[in-house]
Structure formats: structure tokens, C-alpha cells
Amino acid sequence: MIISVDIELKILDDLMQKIIAKKFKVGEKLPSENELADQYRVPRTTVRRTLAKLEERGFIYSRRGVGRYINNESFQVELNLNGKSSFTDKMKKSGHQLITKNICCERIEFDQQIYDQLTANSEDNIYKISRLRFIQEEPIAIHTSYINQTVFPDIQEDGSHIQSMFAYYRQLGYTELINRNSLLSATFPTLTEQQLLSCKSMEPLIMIESNCVDASSAKILEHTKVLYRSNKFKYNVSRDS
Template identity: 65%
Template sequence: MSEDKETLILDDLMQKITSKAFKSGEKLPSENELAEKYGVPRMTVRNALLKLEERGYIYSKQGKGRYLKEESLQIQLHLTAKTSFTEKMKQAGYNLETRNINCEKIGFDARIYRILNAPENGTVYKISRLRLLDDEPIAIHSSYVNEAMFPDIGEDGRQIGSMFAYYRKLGYTEFASRKSLLSITFPSSKEQQLLSCKSLVPLIVVESDCVDAKEGNILEHTKILYRSDKFKYDITMD
């Protein structure tokens, strides 16, 4: 029965949040106040609040209580790889910072190797960057690149912030996207640390292939993990 009551409290609080009965940044009623309102033990209320926190809707201030998170920032999310992420964000006027966090060989992955036309005994590198807007982590952007296509990628990849800028230095000037896929996942412990989010905050996954528009060759397979709790994404097609 306590689980049923916990679910009812969680649903009621969620409804209040989505209908904006609570204002952005507002302090929520205390556990004692909510326990009295719903006629349940304080622990039942606490469990419901912890779930809200895990989902990224509220946050705690030690000794002060729980607060509704600030209004999400709305940004334009393009689903094609014709323009670089860096260029998209800068054109929109956002204060974007990119941190190169990893460059490593991956183990054989049949799907990625097939997309990149890499043989099973070939080498594919994964170059990952953390994207931040106004000092808030927004996304982890990973590019999978065939070493046969870019022989120096193992060394160069450690310094790359924008893959498109790297490709342009090598003579590629026009880019196209073969297809884009969108799905949902939940963050690993490492991704939670990088994105400063909880384990139950869904991540939006966008996968696409970047193609050299002139020759039709696959330059990279891209996978981007976007936080869903801090931002709203406009996917209106131009």
C-alpha cells in the first residue's frame, strides 16, 4: 500500500510541476508538510521526492530543503550532419565550450565497422568531446573514424574539438548526412559524472553518418548523448 501511495504522491507532484503550479526555482513544501497533506508517513514522501530528484526535476540544498529546477533552456537541435555542432551553436549565439575527453581505439563492432567500410582487422578510433553551454554540460559527442581513411587520427584525435574543422584542413569542404536516428537511453556512471546528471535522467541519443558530399565517402559515424533535464530541443526542420 505504501508503494501505491508513493506513486500517487509522485504522480501528483509531477502533474503540479508540468502544469507549472510550482514556479521555476521555487522551494517545495517540506517532507513534514507533504506527509500531513497526503496523510502518509514521512518516509513515503521522502521516497517520492528522491525519485523526482533522480529524474532531474528537483534538487536539494543541504539544510534548506528541495527546490524545483530552473526553467529549461530551449536550443535548436539539428538532426543532420551537414553542419558541425560547434557551428550550429555559435550561429545561434550560445556560449559553447568543447572539451576533448577521449581518443581511443574501439574493439570490433560489426555495425560501426560496416558503416565505415572498415575490415574486421582494421582500426577504428572513437573521439569524444564534452559540450558545455554557459558552463553547463549539455552533451557528449563521439565520432567514430576509420584509420584507413585518416591515417593520423590516432594522434590528431587527442586535440580535436570540431571534426568538421579537422576535415576542412584535410581538404574536405562539403558535408552531407546519410541518415539520422533518434532514441533514448540512461547514463552510465561515467556519463553521469561528465553530464552532472542523475541515473534516471533520460538521455536523447542522436546517431548520424557524415559523408563527403563531393565523393560520397563516409567520413565518420556520430553518436551524441544529450541531457534531457536541462534543455528543451527544437527539432523543427528548416
């Protein structure tokens, strides 16, 4: 018996809609593979593939030898994608207890795209500073900043201690900061990103790339890439007041 991909997608959509509509309670055990196979009139292997996709998307989880259960409801943080505030400032303003872990400070190999964004010369040293963000003890985002050592001579020593780039810039006298050339796209996590964000390979991430600029001098301070777990945020595209 041949089952088309369309049938699998229809079963997947039906189960997702039932979970979203709360026809299953959080923590409730799903019907067995055999029960679902009978319900949808498909082979058990089709149900197993569908449930695997549902688990990859974070809707359910498995308990070995016991069954599959509805995942806990995910908290969502409202995030304004525009404005002049840092992520740290936005989270504090919203009342969220943000924890930041600096996970990387290293010089990168030449990358034409990043060097172009920073208007850097090929002989310049560019450093990558990455921070992992936690709310409610869950990893929710990875912020990566690319910094030209020509602009910030002490970045090699300072980089591993930075938690907020905006705070770092303000300490150095850059008080009016703006984001330019912001681009938003969807992507899927690499293996390393899955491990850092505790997410599955098919859980979509929102990526925002932008340049942080000093408003008074128009100097580019950094090129930024941010990965957000899409199910942890509600995105506000209006401007900050």
C-alpha cells in the same frame, strides 16, 4: 499499510505538474515530508520515495538537514536535427557561446556494429574521438566520432586536438558533408556520463546515431554517437535552409 506504485506515481505526477505550471517558484522550499504525507494521506516513506524520484529527474534539489527546493529553470537551446551544418556551426549561428573539451582519443576494440557502419575490415584500426560540449558553463552533450585510420592516417596524432570534426574534414578537402542513416532514441546515462554531464541517473538523454558522408564521393567519414541532455534542448526536425 500498503501503498501501491500507482499512488506514488500519482503523487509524483501531481508534484511535477505543479512545478511545470509554476505553482512553486524557483528556489522555493517544498513542504516537509510530514506535510506532504498529511496532504496526500500516505506514509512519510511514500513521500520520501516520491521526492527521491523527483530529485532524480532534476526538478528539485536537497540541502542536507534543511529541506528540498525547486531547481533553477533550465535554459533550452533550439537544435535542428537535420541539415548539413555541424553542431559547432549551429551553435555559433544561434549566438550561443559553445565551449568544447576533447576528452578522449583512443583506438577501440573490435566492435562489429561500428565496423559495419564504417564498412571497415576487421584488421583496420578504428579510433574514438569524444568531445564534451558546454553552453553557459553547463555540460550539455557528448559527441563521439568513430574514425577509420585507413581513411585518415593521421587520426591517432590529430584526434586529441580535434574540437569540430566537420572543421577537420574541411581542412582535408571534404567540403560537402551530409548525415545518413540517422537514428534517434532515448536512453539513461551511465555513471561516467552522469559525471561528465552533471546529471542524475534517471535524467533521460537523447541519443542520435548517424554516419557522416562526403557527398561528392559517398565515402563514409565517420560513425557518430551523440548524447544530448534532454532538458537542455528543443528539437527542430525541419531541414536547414
